[in-house]
Each structure stands twice: as structure tokens, then as C-alpha cells.
Amino acid sequence: xxxxxxxxxxxxxxxxxxxxxxxxxxxxxxxxxxxxxxxxxxxxxxxxxxxxxxxxxxxxxxxxxxxxxxxxxxxxxxxxxxxxxxxxxxxxxx
Numbered sequence: 046x047x048x049x050x051x052x053x054x055x056x057x058x059x060x061x062x063x064x065x066x067x068x069x070x071x072x073x074x075x076x077x078x079x080x081x082x083x084x085x086x087x088x089x090x091x092x093x094x095x096x097x098x099x100x101x102x103x104x105x106x107x108x109x110x111x112x113x114x115x116x117x118x119x120x121x122x123x124x125x126x127x128x129x130x131x132x133x134x135x136x137x138x139x
Contacts, residue, residue, distance in 0.1 A: 052135040053077035054096060062130055068093065068102075069125040078138045079125045089116045091125040092139040101132030 047064040051071050055078045062071050069091055072079040081091035089112045095102065099121055105113065109127040116122075122139055 049101065049130045050133045051130055052097075052133075053079075054135055054137040064129075064131055066130050067126060068123075068128045068130060068134075068136060071130075072125055079136075080138070081126050083126065088112070089124065092116065092118060092122055093125045093128075093136045094119070094139050095121045095123055095128075096135045096137060098132060098134030101130065101134045103127075103129035103131060 048061045049064050050059050050061055051068065052059040053075060056076065058075050060071055060075055069079060069081055079091055079093055082088045102123060106127060109124050112124060113122060
């Protein structure tokens with residue numbers, strides 16, 4: 046199975062995960078500061094800033110894109126509950 050590295054800049058930890066893993070799943074396990082309320086992509090509490098590897102995440106779904114727009118999210122913002130890791134990425138809470 047293909048692996049990728051996720052770096053949580055807020056706590057300075059890098060972990061190797063299977064490609065396709067959602068960022069929020071890893072965040073919970075390592076104790077990073079990405080909080081969440083729903084896991085369904087429609088609340089916006091798990092917004093994160095992607096510092097490196099923007100193109101190494103899955104494309105935003107229609108629901109995620111709507112929530113990001115409603116929250117006036119910047120270009121490199123994503124929802125951790127929706128973003129799947131496809132390659133190496135570095136993130137921090139928004």
C-alpha cells in the first residue's frame with residue numbers, strides 16, 4: 046500500500062499514513078490541534094491551512110467547497126474531515 050507523510054506544524058510531528066487517509070483521522074491519533082464537530086464536511090470547525098503539498102490532497106467535494114466559500118477561506122485552506130492524503134503534506138490549524 047502506498048504511503049505519504051503528514052506533518053502537523055502545530056506540534057512538530059510527521060507521520061507516515063496510507064494514501065487515502067483523511068487528515069482528521071491522523072490528527073486525532075497524534076494529538077494535533079485540528080478540532081472538529083461533524084466529520085461530514087458541512088460545519089467548518091476542522092478548517093486547516095495547507096503550508097506545503099497543496100496538490101497532494103484530494104480535490105474538494107462540492108460540499109467542502111461550499112463550506113470553504115461560506116467561511117471566506119483562503120486559497121490553501123481545507124477541511125481536515127474531507128481532505129484525503131495523496132502525497133506528502135504539511136498542515137496546521139486555521
